[in-house]
Amino acid sequence: MDYHQSPHPHPHRHHHHHYRRQLFDHFHTHNEKSEKPPFDLPKVTVTDTSKVDIKDPVEAQSFQDLNKVDAQDAAVPPAEIVNPEPVQNVMDKQDPMYYKGAELLEEDMEKQQQKLNQQQQQDDEEEVSRISEELKRTTEQNKHIPYIEPQPEAPKKKKKHPHLGFDEPVMRILPDRVVITQLYGHQPVSEMQQAKRKPRVYMVACDFSSESVNAIEWTMGTMMRDRDEVHVIAVVPPDDSSSQKASPANQLQGTSISLCDKARDILKHMLLYDIKMVVHAIRGHVKEVLISMIYELPLTMVVCGSRGRSGMKGLLVGSISNYLIQKSPVPVSVIRQPKKKSKVKKNKAAHAAPLSESVRTGQLVVDELGSKSKHER
Numbered sequence: 001m002d003y004h005q006s007p008h009p010h011p012h013r014h015h016h017h018h019y020r021r022q023l024f025d026h027f028h029t030h031n032e033k034s035e036k037p038p039f040d041l042p043k044v045t046v047t048d049t050s051k052v053d054i055k056d057p058v059e060a061q062s063f064q065d066l067n068k069v070d071a072q073d074a075a076v077p078p079a080e081i082v083n084p085e086p087v088q089n090v091m092d093k094q095d096p097m098y099y100k101g102a103e104l105l106e107e108d109m110e111k112q113q114q115k116l117n118q119q120q121q122q123d124d125e126e127e128v129s130r131i132s133e134e135l136k137r138t139t140e141q142n143k144h145i146p147y148i149e150p151q152p153e154a155p156k157k158k159k160k161h162p163h164l165g166f167d168e169p170v171m172r173i174l175p176d177r178v179v180i181t182q183l184y185g186h187q188p189v190s191e192m193q194q195a196k197r198k199p200r201v202y203m204v205a206c207d208f209s210s211e212s213v214n215a216i217e218w219t220m221g222t223m224m225r226d227r228d229e230v231h232v233i234a235v236v237p238p239d240d241s242s243s244q245k246a247s248p249a250n251q252l253q254g255t256s257i258s259l260c261d262k263a264r265d266i267l268k269h270m271l272l273y274d275i276k277m278v279v280h281a282i283r284g285h286v287k288e289v290l291i292s293m294i295y296e297l298p299l300t301m302v303v304c305g306s307r308g309r310s311g312m313k314g315l316l317v318g319s320i321s322n323y324l325i326q327k328s329p330v331p332v333s334v335i336r337q338p339k340k341k342s343k344v345k346k347n348k349a350a351h352a353a354p355l356s357e358s359v360r361t362g363q364l365v366v367d368e369l370g371s372k373s374k375h376e377r
Contacts, residue, residue: 164184164185164268164271164273165184165185166182166183166184166264166268167182167183167184167186168182169181169182169260170182171253171256173249173252173253176282176283176284177252177280177281177282177283178252178253178255178256178280178281179256179278179279179280179281180256180257180260180278180279181276181277181278181279182260182264182276182277182278182279183274183275183276183277184267184268184272184275184276184277185226185272185273185274185275186273186274187273187274197225199227199228199229200223200224200225200228200229200300200301201228201229201230201231201297201298201299201300202219202223202224202228202229202230202231202299202300202301202302202303203230203231203232203233203293203294203297203299203301203302203303204216204219204230204231204232204233204302204303204304205233205234205235205290205302205303205304205305206232206233206234206259206262207234207235208234208258208259208262209305210337211305211306211335211336211337212304212305213262213266214305214335214337214338215303215304215305215335216232216262216263216266217266218303218335219303220266220267220270220272221270223301223303224270224272224275225272226272226273226274226275227273227274227275228272228275228276229275229276229277229278230263230275230276230277230278231278231279231280231293231297231299232259232263232277232278232279232280233280233282233289233290233293234255234256234259234279234280234281234282235282235283235284235285235286235289235290236251236252236255236281236282236283236284237283237284237285237286238283238284238285248283252281252282252283253281255281256279256280256281259279259281260279263277263279264277280293286320287320287323290302290320290324291324291327291328294324294328294329294330295329299330300330300331301330301331301332301333302324302328302330302331302332302333303332303333303335304320304321304324304332304333304334304335305334305335305336305337306321306334306335306336306337321334
């Protein structure tokens with residue numbers, strides 16, 4: 001801006017104050033007359049320097065003298081603005097480019113919309129053409145469908161769960177016993193899950209009777225879970241009459257192998273993993289062997305059948321089960337074999353006797369008098 005100002009007798013004292021005041025009045029008046037711009041102008045805060053707190057007394061007095069208004073200041077004519085500058089960042093409406101931006105924007109939008117419509121129409125036509133060609137080709141193929149002879153259905157294979165199998169058995173032969181250890185459903189270390197509970201150990205007494213086999217089935221099918229351990233024990237009495245033809249060592253091995261096969265046949269039908277099965281064939285007295293094994297193994301439960309009918313002379317009879325219940329430090333379960341359903345005999349209907357036979361035996365009486373009276377009437 002170009003300013004014209006009258007001379008003042010004291011320019012060094014009053015020039016700063018009057019220039020600031022006149023500039024503020026001009027800016028305020030110009031903004032009132034000008035139109036409001038289409039955007040918000042930043043707010044300008046003008047600080048009243050006459051109220052500035054100056055701690056130094058000398059500077060404070062100098063500041064008051066500088067801003068003091070006297071009669072000479074009032075006689076100074078206001079400054080005149082010769083060439084006022086236009087408001088910045090505001091476009092004049094008379095400018096031909098004022099409305100040109102909106103027209104260009106609208107024209108671009110129309111062109112873009114037309115281009116999108118053409119592209120969409122072209123895509124639709126290509127899709128219809130593709131579907132028509134595919135439908136035509138399928139129709140032609142269906143006109144010549146070859147006849148295929150029906151094939152007999154193959155027998156369905158039972159799904160085998162991975163890792164459900166037995167590892168190689170390990171046999172340990174001692175003077176008074178034979179022990180066979182075998183793992184079932186053993187999983188690799190990478191697939192083993194963290195055990196949520198402590199593995200349990202069960203002991204089942206067996207004498208190869210149906211009651212003892214039922215006890216093994218109940219233990220494996222009802223009580224056992226993954227990572228559990230089962231010990232199946234068969235006791236061979238010292239005075240067993242069946243051992244006269246075979247040596248004691250061979251008899252123990254034969255008993256252990258037979259017992260292992262029986263336990264394997266039951267366990268292979270169970271959906272269990274990481275099961276440790278240990279089969280014991282021990283020579284000795286029944287009560288002593290069973291109690292010794294109960295104290296030797298870290299058992300959770302002992303299972304035995306309710307009746308046994310073998311040469312072991314009451315291995316699973318009530319006296320043995322009662323003895324285990326009284327002497328065992330762990331729980332003992334006595335499993336009864338389920339009763340078989342008795343077949344109800346149906347009475348067959350008798351054939352009816354001939355009429356003459358019924359009359360002869362007196363079961364049927366003919367009223368001859370009644371028939372004669374009817375004829376007389």
